[in-house]
Amino acid sequence: MSAASKAADVIAHDDDGLLQILHYRKQVAIAAKRRSRWFGGRLYNKMTGEDPDYIPISGTHLRQTFSIINFDAPDFIVASGQYQLRTDFAEEAVDALQKKRSA
DSSP: HHHHHHHHHHHHOOOOHHHHHHHHHHHHHHHHHHHHHHHHHHHHHHHHHSSSEEEEEEEHHHHHHHHHTOOOOOOOTTTTOEEEEEEHHHHHHHHHHHHHHHH
């Protein structure tokens, strides 16, 4: 990853920025799920590291996501760390952010 990309992962985003990140990564997981139905797709997912059930997310964004869905983040999460967030948690956060945005 580039230095700018790493820096962007450590900086907290506003609700719109977090929504954009979660929505994009959720779409990547949906595509991985669709591909996982056949052998070539599963091989592609393995080679690219894409997972239909989890999305990669930085510690900063994970803490923000947990805050949105009213889930206490564990103390071991560090801002610069890379974690895997279950897609159902990402969907819940996207729904909450979209409702908050339209209110």
